[in-house]
Amino acid sequence: MSATRDAGYALGFDLSTQSLSVIVLNSVCEVVLEYSLNFDRDLPNYQTKGGAHAGQNGRFTSPALMFVEALEKVFEYLKEKIPLDQIRCISGSAQQHGSIYWKQGAREILHNLNPKSSLVQQLQSAFSRKDCPIWMDASTGKQCNYLENVLGGAENVAEMTGSRIYARYTAAQIRKIYEEEPQIYENTEHISLISSGMASLLLGDYAPEDVADAAGTGLFQLQSDPPKWWELAIQETAPQLKHKLVSEPVYSYLPLGKIHAYFAERFGLDKEHCWILPWSGDNPNSAAGLLLQAERDLAVSLGTSDTAFAITKQIKPRIEAHVYRSPMEPLEFIPLVCYSNGSLTREAIKDMDSAEPRTWELFTDSLRQTPPGNNGILGFYYRVAEILPRADPCNPTFFNMDMQLVQNVDYHTKVRAIVEGRCLAIKIHMDRFQVKYDRVWATGGASENEEILQILADVLQAPVHRVLYHNSASLGAAYRAWHGKDYADNRFTLQNFHDFIKSRQQLSSKTVPSNRKLVWYPNPQASQVYSKMFPIYEALEKRFEAH
Numbered sequence: 001m002s003a004t005r006d007a008g009y010a011l012g013f014d015l016s017t018q019s020l021s022v023i024v025l026n027s028v029c030e031v032v033l034e035y036s037l038n039f040d041r042d043l044p045n046y047q048t049k050g051g052a053h054a055g056q057n058g059r060f061t062s063p064a065l066m067f068v069e070a071l072e073k074v075f076e077y078l079k080e081k082i083p084l085d086q087i088r089c090i091s092g093s094a095q096q097h098g099s100i101y102w103k104q105g106a107r108e109i110l111h112n113l114n115p116k117s118s119l120v121q122q123l124q125s126a127f128s129r130k131d132c133p134i135w136m137d138a139s140t141g142k143q144c145n146y147l148e149n150v151l152g153g154a155e156n157v158a159e160m161t162g163s164r165i166y167a168r169y170t171a172a173q174i175r176k177i178y179e180e181e182p183q184i185y186e187n188t189e190h191i192s193l194i195s196s197g198m199a200s201l202l203l204g205d206y207a208p209e210d211v212a213d214a215a216g217t218g219l220f221q222l223q224s225d226p227p228k229w230w231e232l233a234i235q236e237t238a239p240q241l242k243h244k245l246v247s248e249p250v251y252s253y254l255p256l257g258k259i260h261a262y263f264a265e266r267f268g269l270d271k272e273h274c275w276i277l278p279w280s281g282d283n284p285n286s287a288a289g290l291l292l293q294a295e296r297d298l299a300v301s302l303g304t305s306d307t308a309f310a311i312t313k314q315i316k317p318r319i320e321a322h323v324y325r326s327p328m329e330p331l332e333f334i335p336l337v338c339y340s341n342g343s344l345t346r347e348a349i350k351d352m353d354s355a356e357p358r359t360w361e362l363f364t365d366s367l368r369q370t371p372p373g374n375n376g377i378l379g380f381y382y383r384v385a386e387i388l389p390r391a392d393p394c395n396p397t398f399f400n401m402d403m404q405l406v407q408n409v410d411y412h413t414k415v416r417a418i419v420e421g422r423c424l425a426i427k428i429h430m431d432r433f434q435v436k437y438d439r440v441w442a443t444g445g446a447s448e449n450e451e452i453l454q455i456l457a458d459v460l461q462a463p464v465h466r467v468l469y470h471n472s473a474s475l476g477a478a479y480r481a482w483h484g485k486d487y488a489d490n491r492f493t494l495q496n497f498h499d500f501i502k503s504r505q506q507l508s509s510k511t512v513p514s515n516r517k518l519v520w521y522p523n524p525q526a527s528q529v530y531s532k533m534f535p536i537y538e539a540l541e542k543r544f545e546a547h
């Protein structure tokens with residue numbers, strides 16, 4: 001492996017629920033540029049709220065063309081900032097599970113993209129369904145039951161694929177479209193995950209799924225090597241589905257090809273020298289961006305969703321959580337818990353009973369004014385249907401340590417109850433996987449909040465580290481881009497991912513700036529208070545479980 005300071009750049013994207021972000025890395029893995037485009041603010045014509053449209057009965061979608069336009073806008077921005085002909089490799093992350101429906105003939109449109117016109121103009125009629133079901137969707141209960149029944153039950157599906165069929169899983173979403181919109185299903189030439197759909201735009205052809213994101217479909221054999229779809233699940237989900245997927249999933253390091261001429265001619269990328277690597281899910285790529293070590297690290301991502309995950313070599317799927325594949329090493333796995341009521345629910349508590357949005361400072365001040373354990377008040381608020389536990393939406397609800405309902409809770413106490421509740425849930429649910437960790441890495445938008453990180457440290461009883469670049473998903477994508485390019489350059493000899501990134505970083509002359517407090521240590525007294533709350537929170541949580 002050879003790396004020099006002037007050997008070009010890697011791009012790492014992250015198409016999350018609310019934004020499309022990008023990180024530019026030089027060849028020694030230093031971040032040279034970060035940029036983020038917010039869907040609600042920067043693309044107001046799509047009229048999204050939090051990046052999505054909420055429909056009836058738990059339906060959540062986002063417009064496919066919004067993703068396309070966002071990509072184009074980010075390239076317009078980058079063109080003014082960096083020499084795009086120096087980009088050597090591109091990969092990305094996307095919110096997991098969501099699906100894009102390409103119309104008959106769309107592949108031809110992708111092949112023949114014309115640099116004289118915008119992507120969004122040319123792709124106006126490329127989608128058989130203009131709205132993509134996304135991970136927040138909770139409308140497919142009927143399809144989940146059907147699929148679990150025909151596939152041998154929830155336990156069997158979890159054993160085969162790493163998770164039972166969840167409402168947001170792609171298999172359930174595809175089946176819903178087949179059942180309820182048969183004409184659309186018929187008109188669909190190809191179905192992508194959002195991740196591979198974005199890679200398809202860059203390639204000018206349908207890109208395969210990578211193993212890590214494929215593991216969130218309900219259609220993939222979790223432990224297959226070489227990677228394989230689960231034939232029975234494909235057959236039972238919808239007729240002809242195999243023909244609507246481009247190929248078997250691929251390892252995340254496998255270069256897919258060079259950038260399409262469209263991007264060369266319109267934005268100045270080098271079509272001979274810019275590799276496209278598979279895109280992956282945002283959580284798996286965060287694991288890569290945080291360089292998570294197996295049996296040592298736990299990551300907590302506080303974005304639109306809250307997630308906690310680790311890397312393991314052994315897997316023990318559980319029906320109330322998920323196991324994905326790692327995008328770093330071919331046979332490592334990611335046990336993960338996911339909560340749909342993350343940042344947007346904390347925002348709703350922050351702004352409760354106020355005509356105007358309040359500042360985060362005010363919310364944080366409430367955390368400062370209340371003690372660990374919240375004077376014995378616990379809180380539950382599922383603003384939208386919750387994934388873990390499977391719970392219907394409910395209003396903010398508060399209890400005392402005798403498990404009795406409490407009314408008239410003040411603002412400060414509500415804020416702490418909701419934050420502590422999430423931290424308690426992460427500890428309880430993650431412990432069921434029996435993963436070992438002695439360090440926690442916090443990432444995502446709410447990891448900016450130092451009071452939340454202190455509570456996390458006290459509840460998890462481990463030091464919590466905040467990373468310098470909280471968008472670890474785009475960082476991980478850019479790391480993976482360099483790693484995959486190296487694989488191509490070295491005649492397809494695969495380097496260990498961690499060793500490869502560290503060897504690149506060692507060539508950097510920079511030291512990490514030390515002007516931020518980067519670790520929050522657990523306070524033993526606070527941890528003791530929380531230990532008493534675990535069984536009570538767990539018992540109360542059962543009351544919310546939908547049957």
Ligand SMILES: Nc1ncnc2c1ncn2[C@@H]1O[C@H](COP(=O)(O)OP(=O)(O)O)[C@@H](O)[C@H]1O
Nearest residue numbers: 016017018019303304343360444445446448449
């Ligand atoms: N100081 C803060 N305290 C708590 N939450 C915050 C703070 N600053 C930003 N956030 C939350 O971060 C969220 C965005 O996180 P992000 O990781 O970018 O989301 P996603 O990647 O899912 O689009 C916002 O919705 C906001 O609620």
Ligand SMILES: O=C(CO)[C@@H](O)[C@H](O)COP(=O)(O)O
Nearest residue numbers: 016017095096135303304305
């Ligand atoms: O559904 C899951 C993971 O299984 C979510 O974590 C999505 O991947 C959304 O990610 P964010 O936009 O919240 O980062």
